[in-house]
Amino acid sequence: MPLILHLGGPRDGQVDDLPADALASSLLVYDGPRWLGVYERVEPRRVVETPRGPAEVWAVHE
Numbered sequence: 001m002p003l004i005l006h007l008g009g010p011r012d013g014q015v016d017d018l019p020a021d022a023l024a025s026s027l028l029v030y031d032g033p034r035w036l037g038v039y040e041r042v043e044p045r046r047v048v049e050t051p052r053g054p055a056e057v058w059a060v061h062e
Contacts, residue, residue: 003053004028009037009060015050028058 001017011030022028028039039058046057 003055005055005057007059015055
């Protein structure tokens with residue numbers, strides 16, 4: 001599973017494993033009980049090292 005680093009919004013700084021099919025779109029939409037939020041892929045695509053491994057950066061969509 002790919003790792004995603006969230007920038008901004010309610011998940012700022014959080015690193016999550018997401019199923020590859022969740023990344024088929026340019027937007028990630030969270031509507032769970034703890035957070036509501038929409039994140040988009042940073043262009044150009046950027047990968048950063050995290051304690052859990054390399055993660056692609058996604059920023060809050062405003």
